[in-house]
Amino acid sequence: MTAVHVVLPGDIDDPANPSGGNAYDRHVCDGLAGLGWTVREHQVPGGWPRPGPPERAALGALLGGLPDGATVLLDGLVASTVPGVLVPHAARLRLVVLVHLPIEDDAERRALATATAVVATSEWTRRRLLERYPLAPGRVAVAPPGVEPAPAAPGTPGGGRLLCVAAVTPVKGHDVLADALAEVAELGWTCDWIGPLDRDPAFVDRVRRRLTDAGLTARVRLVGARSGADLADAYAAADLLVQPSRRETYGMVVTEALARGVPVLAADTGGLPATLGHAPGGDRPGLLVPPDDPGATAAALRRWLTDPGLRDRLRRAARQRRDTLTGWPVTVDRLATALKEATAA
Known part of the structure; x- marks a missing residue:
């Protein structure tokens, strides 16, 4: 059985703070579990992407407690600002960073350099990361969001x-x-x-x-x-x-x-x-x-x-x-492929 540890912002399931990134993370965690993966979620409370010293220390302790060789998927909101926390664990863990929105600074450059793989949530994001940072193209995958089918909206005559x-x-x-x-x-x-x-x-x-x-x-x-x-x-x-x-x-x-x-x-x-x-x-x-x-x-x-x-x-x-939109199973399959490749690296 394939296992992945997923490090997430602490508000992922807070209905008062909905976001596209939180919705994406929830869909892929549930989807990976549906494919038979063992998904161990680790929600890290705090003011991400601007963590304080206690939040950095808690993340470091979390990563330090994971077994050697573990595959770890980190939301970029958490990972991209704390390269100093990631570096001590990069050699023994397979770190995969999921980038929703590039921060585009030196901290993110150093954070992504620790990753075995990077997953972008759009082709535009992938291109931007490759333009901005010295990443090998083969290490940067894309898993765009899916969408749930829904009934067609009727609309009104005036469009107002x-x-x-x-x-x-x-x-x-x-x-x-x-x-x-x-x-x-x-x-x-x-x-x-x-x-x-x-x-x-x-x-x-x-x-x-x-x-x-x-x-x-x-x-x-x-x-x-x-x-x-x-x-x-x-x-x-x-x-x-x-x-x-x-x-x-x-x-x-x-x-x-x-x-x-x-x-x-x-x-x-x-x-x-x-x-x-x-x-x-x-x-x-x-x-x-x-x-x-x-x-x-x-x-x-x-x-x-x-x-x-x-x-x-x-x-x-x-x-x-x-009729051309893809669902979340396609997203999950693409992410699973990236995680399997990271595990085999």
Whole structure:
């Protein structure tokens, strides 16, 4: 039987702190167990990726207690900032680092150098790591996220139910979206913002003031974190997902929307264009705009809201793209292959 120790952030199963990385980790741990692996989870509480001395010491003690030759899969949120903790164990453990979002600094360079293998969660992330660090291409695998099948969303005739699913932080671009929505205030729409509100309270306050100044507080709802059936209901009620991120390596919410045939308006940054992809006939199932550009975002929203033909085309492409998405078993198989290769190294 194949065994793997998985080192995870302590909040992986906290419904108040949902994230794509946590969802990915939970799916692959459960999926590996389903394939017959012995999966030993080690959740490490703390302020990752900015751990204090006690958290570093606890991680070191954890790794020190694992048997020689053990295969250890570490979430990059934990591993990428603590090369000094990893180095003493690199020769006797088979360390595999799972990188969701590159940090791109010297600490991450040194941390990844200790790894037997690195697994990136998108092709864009793999390319970025190989550009940034002296890693052998054969040591860097890719296991993109899967998506659960879901019923197609019906949509509304006017397309005015907008949805944004992301923690309200600067990198996710909610300030860009607020300014864009203000430019199309005369049109008929509502927009639900679903995601944690406690990651950057000062930023949330600034965005709330923008919405108040623009007279949009009755139309833009900051509803906080949602998961399970509540989140599924939000996708099912949506006409358009808006993802205005300044930086994104994959964007799992994009495939969550596409799994329901919901088109996407996204920033043309990082891995988002590849995640949005194309329908089999070559059509985009959504619109791409430059990142950090409220004017371009507003123009795309105006097109969506005022052009029924465009809405029909994008909805048709999204439903076709829906049939091309891969599920979590594919992700788990790719990760399992990387772990087996690390075990054999």
